[in-house]
Amino acid sequence: MYDADACGAVSGFHALISSGTTPKLLDNEKNARYIGYGGMLMESFVAIMAMVAASVIEPGVYFAMNSPAAVVGSDVVTVAQTVSSWGFAITPEQLTAVAKDIGENTVLARAGGAPTLAVGIAQILHQVLPGENTMAFWYHFAILFEALFILTAVDAGTRAGRFMLQDLLGSFVPALKRTESWTANAIGTGGCVALWGYLLYQGVIDPLGGINTLWPLFGISNQMLAGIALMLASVVLIKMKRQRYVWVTMLPAVWLLICTVTAGLIKLFDANPAVGFLALAKKYSAAADAGQILAPAKTMDQMQHVIFNAYTNAGLTILFLFVVVSILFYAIKVGRAAWSTKERTDKEAPFQAMPPASQV
Incomplete structure (x- = not known):
C-alpha cells in the first residue's frame, strides 16, 4: 500500500529517469513540464487503478493468488482450506471458476501484483462490457499492458x-567512461x-x-531515491538564489527521509523475524545449527537460501542508509555554503545542438 501510494505521488525511479x-x-525544453507532470499524473492514475482493482477482488481469491505455495499449498483444495482458516472464506470451486473465466489453468501463487491487477481490471471491465x-x-x-510497461521500465x-x-x-x-565505446x-x-x-x-x-x-x-530504495532527488533539488534552488522556493522540495524531502530511514531501521533491527531481516537470518541460522528445517523451507539448502538472502x-539496506545519510550530510554542507554567498554558484553546461545526422 505504501509503495502504491508513494509511487503515485513521488518516485525516485522516475526522478532518475526524468533527469537522465x-x-x-x-527537442524543446518547454515540453519538459508537460511530459514530467503529465507522466506523474498518469502514474497516480495507475496507482489508484491498482488499488481499486485489488479492492474488487474477493479477499479469498486475493490471498490465494498472492500467497506462496509453500505457505498455502499447491492445489485448490489445500489452498481453499488454508485461506478460509485465515477468515477469508473461499471454496475450491470458486478458485477453479476464476481461473477458467480468465482463460488460465490456475490462479494459485501468482504473487507480484501484475496478475492481481489484471484479474481486477478484467472483473471490472467484464461488468461494463459483458x-x-x-x-x-x-x-x-x-x-499485455503491464508487460509493455515493465519492459520499458526495465529498459530505461x-x-x-x-x-x-x-x-x-x-x-x-577512464576508458569505461566513454559512452561512445x-x-x-x-x-x-x-x-x-x-x-x-x-x-x-x-x-x-x-x-x-x-x-x-x-x-x-x-x-525503501525507490522512496529513498526520491528523497535524494529532492535534497539535490533543494541544493540547486539555494545555489540559484531562489531560497524562497526551497520549502517546495525540502518539506517532502524531510518527510520521505523520515519514512524511509525509519522503515530501513525497522527492516534491519525489528525483533520479529517476519519483519526484520537480521532477526529472520538469526532464526533460521539457529534452526539450521540445531538440524531443524523451518517451513516453508523443505531442505537444508533452502534454509541456507533464506539465511543468505536475509x-x-x-x-543492501545498510548500503541504502549509508548513501542517504552521506548525501544528506553533503547537501547540508553545500547548501549552507551556497546560502552564505551573495552570488549564484550554480553552473550549467552550454547548449549543444544535436548534429543533423543524429536527428534522422
Whole structure:
C-alpha cells in the first residue's frame, strides 16, 4: 500500500529517469513540464487503478493468488482450506471458476501484483462490457499492458544504471567512461543486468517467496531515491538564489527521509523475524545449527537460501542508509555554503545542438 501510494505521488525511479534519459528525448525544453507532470499524473492514475482493482477482488481469491505455495499449498483444495482458516472464506470451486473465466489453468501463487491487477481490471471491465470470454480477453489485455510497461521500465532503468556504473568504474578505468565505446557500453550494461538479475534470481529461489524479500527493498530504495532527488533539488534552488522556493522540495524531502530511514531501521533491527531481516537470518541460522528445517523451507539448502538472502537484504539496506545519510550530510554542507554567498554558484553546461545526422 505504501509503495502504491508513494509511487503515485513521488518516485525516485522516475526522478532518475526524468533527469537522465528523458531530457535526451526532448527537442524543446518547454515540453519538459508537460511530459514530467503529465507522466506523474498518469502514474497516480495507475496507482489508484491498482488499488481499486485489488479492492474488487474477493479477499479469498486475493490471498490465494498472492500467497506462496509453500505457505498455502499447491492445489485448490489445500489452498481453499488454508485461506478460509485465515477468515477469508473461499471454496475450491470458486478458485477453479476464476481461473477458467480468465482463460488460465490456475490462479494459485501468482504473487507480484501484475496478475492481481489484471484479474481486477478484467472483473471490472467484464461488468461494463459483458459477454462470453470477454473476461479472458480483458485479463490478457491487462497482462499485455503491464508487460509493455515493465519492459520499458526495465529498459530505461538499465540504461540509466549503465550510465552510472560506467561513471563509477570510469573513476578507476577512464576508458569505461566513454559512452561512445561499444566495449565500455557492453561492460556497463552487462554489469547492470547482472546486478538486477541476481536480485531477481534471489527472489525466485527464496522459499519465502521473492515478493516478500524484494518488495520491502523496492519500496525503501525507490522512496529513498526520491528523497535524494529532492535534497539535490533543494541544493540547486539555494545555489540559484531562489531560497524562497526551497520549502517546495525540502518539506517532502524531510518527510520521505523520515519514512524511509525509519522503515530501513525497522527492516534491519525489528525483533520479529517476519519483519526484520537480521532477526529472520538469526532464526533460521539457529534452526539450521540445531538440524531443524523451518517451513516453508523443505531442505537444508533452502534454509541456507533464506539465511543468505536475509543477510543480503540487510546488507543492501545498510548500503541504502549509508548513501542517504552521506548525501544528506553533503547537501547540508553545500547548501549552507551556497546560502552564505551573495552570488549564484550554480553552473550549467552550454547548449549543444544535436548534429543533423543524429536527428534522422
